[in-house]
Amino acid sequence: MNVSSDSPRGNRNWGVLITIPVCVFMIVLFAALFFSASESPSKPAPLDPAWYTPETARGKELKNKVMVGNCYLCHAYWVGTPNPDVVRPRFAHAAIKLDHGANDRCYNCHLIQDRNKYAADDGSGIMAVNVEKLCARCHGLIYNDWKAGTHGVRRGRWDPRGPFERVAFKCTQCHDPHSPKFRFKDFAPPPVWPAKFIRRPAYAAGP
Amino acid sequence: MAKDPKLHAPLSRRDFITGLTVTLAAAGAGAAAMTPLLRAREVPSLDAFLQQHYKRLTAEDKKAIFARLEASIEKTYGVKATIGDPPPMDGVEFAYALNIGRCIGCRRCVYACMAENNQSRDPQIQYIRVLQMKKEGRGIDIESSVHDYPQEEAGDPNYYYMPVQCQQCKNPPCVKVCPVKATWQEPDGIVVIDYNWCIGCRYCEAACPYHARRFNFAKPGIAAEDINPDMAYLSNRPRYMGVMEKCTFCLQRTRKGRYPACAEVCPTGARKFGNLRDPNSEIRRIIEQERVYVLKEHLGTIPKFYYIFAK
Numbered sequence: 001m002n003v004s005s006d007s008p009r010g011n012r013n014w015g016v017l018i019t020i021p022v023c024v025f026m027i028v029l030f031a032a033l034f035f036s037a038s039e040s041p042s043k044p045a046p047l048d049p050a051w052y053t054p055e056t057a058r059g060k061e062l063k064n065k066v067m068v069g070n071c072y073l074c075h076a077y078w079v080g081t082p083n084p085d086v087v088r089p090r091f092a093h094a095a096i097k098l099d100h101g102a103n104d105r106c107y108n109c110h111l112i113q114d115r116n117k118y119a120a121d122d123g124s125g126i127m128a129v130n131v132e133k134l135c136a137r138c139h140g141l142i143y144n145d146w147k148a149g150t151h152g153v154r155r156g157r158w159d160p161r162g163p164f165e166r167v168a169f170k171c172t173q174c175h176d177p178h179s180p181k182f183r184f185k186d187f188a189p190p191p192v193w194p195a196k197f198i199r200r201p202a203y204a205a206g207p
Numbered sequence: 208m209a210k211d212p213k214l215h216a217p218l219s220r221r222d223f224i225t226g227l228t229v230t231l232a233a234a235g236a237g238a239a240a241m242t243p244l245l246r247a248r249e250v251p252s253l254d255a256f257l258q259q260h261y262k263r264l265t266a267e268d269k270k271a272i273f274a275r276l277e278a279s280i281e282k283t284y285g286v287k288a289t290i291g292d293p294p295p296m297d298g299v300e301f302a303y304a305l306n307i308g309r310c311i312g313c314r315r316c317v318y319a320c321m322a323e324n325n326q327s328r329d330p331q332i333q334y335i336r337v338l339q340m341k342k343e344g345r346g347i348d349i350e351s352s353v354h355d356y357p358q359e360e361a362g363d364p365n366y367y368y369m370p371v372q373c374q375q376c377k378n379p380p381c382v383k384v385c386p387v388k389a390t391w392q393e394p395d396g397i398v399v400i401d402y403n404w405c406i407g408c409r410y411c412e413a414a415c416p417y418h419a420r421r422f423n424f425a426k427p428g429i430a431a432e433d434i435n436p437d438m439a440y441l442s443n444r445p446r447y448m449g450v451m452e453k454c455t456f457c458l459q460r461t462r463k464g465r466y467p468a469c470a471e472v473c474p475t476g477a478r479k480f481g482n483l484r485d486p487n488s489e490i491r492r493i494i495e496q497e498r499v500y501v502l503k504e505h506l507g508t509i510p511k512f513y514y515i516f517a518k
Contacts, residue, residue, distance in 0.1 A: 016225060017229075019232060023232030023235060024232060024235075026240065034242040044428045047328070047433060051314070057311075157464040174475075187359070188358060190356060191317075
């Protein structure tokens with residue numbers, strides 16, 4: 001049609017012709033963007049298994065969890081019955097620091113006649129596998145909670161159908177008996193967010 | 208009308224070439240502008256496009272859909288996954304109790320959840336947020352809490368650590384606002400999402416008072432060796448860009464009787480999970496005997512996540 005190129009300025013319609021270089025520019029621009037954009041997505045690193053491996057609060061620090069061997073190795077013949085008021089052994093077990101609050105006598109818990117056992121209220125022995133009976137002497141309320149399942153770690157099934165399907169932990173598997181305060185330090189990192197998206201109020205607690 | 212010479216004048220060569228060049232240039236520019244489509248990797252197949260809402264699927268539909276999803280997971284990640292669909296158990300209503308006197312803020316629950324539920328690492332999506340608040344002074348004050356405290360500051364006895372995840376409310380606001388009913392509450396209390404039905408409008412994210420729902424702003428980035436192959440359709444199969452996701456109380460585990468990943472990994476035993484309808488469960492005992500606290504009680508969402516304090 002003649003209409004498109006009819007203009008008072010002559011027989012060239014610059015308004016239309018200007019679209020040609022504009023479109024050429026657009027073609028060049030998008031082609032450059034298309035070929036220069038990096039295609040490969042960054043492969044994210046796998047999570048460190050230390051961050052999600054189930055552990056108890058005692059973590060890897062299992063010193064004094066289980067005494068190596070039988071206590072009779074020394075305490076049957078080599079060592080006699082000591083003074084019951086001793087608080088720090090002089091020749092052996094010196095590395096044990098008893099930090100159990102008001103409980104500061106070794107023989108409050110350890111049976112003085114038979115070191116393989118713990119001391120019950122009536123002076124009889126508690127075997128090492130039943131350590132919760134020992135702890136229940138003073139921590140009876142926590143012991144009731146632990147039996148009900150509301151204290152301590154429970155794993156396995158929440159509806160156990162058989163006797164071995166619920167996993168409960170004994171006291172010393174989480175609490176070091178000589179120093180029961182948790183020193184669990186195996187923490188995992190905070191969320192990874194760009195700082196500009198995190199709002200903090202003026203009176204935020206913490207750093 | 209007289210023959211108007213202008214209307215019937217022949218097209219001049221100059222005009223024809225001008226018009227042709229302009230048309231070609233415009234078409235070329237349009238095509239160049241559409242080049243990002245060439246990079247589209249996720250053109251859905253016809254089956255995926257016509258897939259119905261989960262509640263309308265028959266058993267055969269589900270089998271075909273799960274097979275197709277497993278094939279696409281194998282193609283993308285090289286992992287042989289099994290997508291299951293455990294039904295809700297009868298007479299079960301799940302609830303969670305968290306003892307913030309015992310929580311030390313170690314964040315193992317956060318990463319156990321990420322590992323179990325195939326969440327995107329890049330950009331990072333975490334269902335659980337652990338809030339740190341000072342014990343002195345304000346006490347339980349969510350407004351002044353910090354959720355991105357560095358890991359060296361965990362385990363501080365002067366602070367409370369309070370993990371927050373989806374509360375699986377009995378009266379969920381997120382379910383009410385979904386315009387397509389892509390999210391609903393199952394009979395065992397878990398609020399679930401059909402990822403193939405979600406349109407990504409994020410109304411539920413706005414409606415949730417606990418910021419429990421996460422949106423996939425980009426295609427989820429997970430390393431192939433990190434994929435957990437035991438999946439369920441409604442919970443931990445890999446999601447897509449543009450859909451919502453959230454904590455589902457690990458229904459791929461809890462509907463089979465196991466604890467959720469966060470409860471299993473907690474080293475201090477701060478997390479307790481169970482069936483609210485069972486009078487002998489630990490969760491029932493906690494709620495009946497302990498002093499429990501729920502978040503934002505005044506909103507009437509009736510959350511199933513109860514916070515308690517150690518004695």
